[in-house]
Amino acid sequence: MKKLAIFDLDNTLLNGDSDVAWGEYLIELGIWDSQLYRQTNLKFYQDYLNGCLDIRAFQRFQLQVLTKHSLETVLQWRQGFMDEIITPMILPKAQALIEEHRQEGAHLLIITSTNRFITQPIAEKLGISDLIATEPEIKEGRYTGEIIDEPSYAEGKIIRLEKWLKERNWVFENIETWFYSDSRSDLPLLKKVKHPIAVDADATLRAEAERQNWSIISLR
Numbered sequence: 366m367k368k369l370a371i372f373d374l375d376n377t378l379l380n381g382d383s384d385v386a387w388g389e390y391l392i393e394l395g396i397w398d399s400q401l402y403r404q405t406n407l408k409f410y411q412d413y414l415n416g417c418l419d420i421r422a423f424q425r426f427q428l429q430v431l432t433k434h435s436l437e438t439v440l441q442w443r444q445g446f447m448d449e450i451i452t453p454m455i456l457p458k459a460q461a462l463i464e465e466h467r468q469e470g471a472h473l474l475i476i477t478s479t480n481r482f483i484t485q486p487i488a489e490k491l492g493i494s495d496l497i498a499t500e501p502e503i504k505e506g507r508y509t510g511e512i513i514d515e516p517s518y519a520e521g522k523i524i525r526l527e528k529w530l531k532e533r534n535w536v537f538e539n540i541e542t543w544f545y546s547d548s549r550s551d552l553p554l555l556k557k558v559k560h561p562i563a564v565d566a567d568a569t570l571r572a573e574a575e576r577q578n579w580s581i582i583s584l585r
Contacts, residue, residue: 366541368471370463371526371554373546374487375479377564378459380585383451383487384427384479390446397430413550420499420518424480428501431482431508439482439508447486455491458584463491466543476526478518478550482508497525522554546570555579 375382388406391397405426412418431439466473474495475488481498488496499516502509517525530537542558544551549569555561556577563574563581574581 366539367535368466368469368541369474369535369543370466370471371474371476371542371544371558372459372463372493373544373548373551373564374475374477374484376547377545377584378456378463378475378491379451379454379487380456381454382479383454383483386450386454387446387483388427390450391430391442394442396442418518418550420478420516420521421512424499424501424512424516425510427480428482428508428510428512431501432510436503436506436508443482443486447490451487452490455487456584460491462545462584463493467492471543474529476517476522476554478516478522480512495529497522497529519550520553522551523557526554549573 372378375384385406388397388402392399392402409418409423409426463473472495473493474497475484475491475493476497477484478499480501481496482501484496484498488494497517499518500513502511502513515521515524527537543560543562544554544558545562545564546555547563547565547567547570549567552570552573561574561577561579563570563579565583565585566574566581571581
């Protein structure tokens, strides 16, 4: 039987949220207005806690800064972000967990609602070649601020995963699956896999994991 180990990224493999960290990094560079960013981000976070987050609106907010600069410029910012911010956020226990699944012959996949611009180099640094992320649109060498395809958030993670499996002619029911996540928004996919694992979980996910007798671990 094929084995598939699926990992959420933010606050699961990383000690923090790469979306938030990216915004804060741009504030430090003087590119983003701190008050505007933090107020807007807080509103989206409250919507997330209340279960009413408009993921498309949130992604447009996150991507808008990319539309105002050349691809070369934003890629330079991203490299600095990776070196200064993301590398220290990678959890050693997360790296060990990834390697454990690799040694057991599992296929490795990161699935995250954070956009690919931010997450592609993080997945590469973690040694995971397969990534399902929210896909920002690029036209004529520039980001448009829009997204394409289904956002990989909440039930959208199942939609994107099923598409990914279909492209490989894999049948979900015939695969031994693990999914590691910290977030209540990932409950739909956690309920679908054979081995759901709550990682440094938020209160809602921890309560559900305890009710369902799922594994609860910490990588911190």
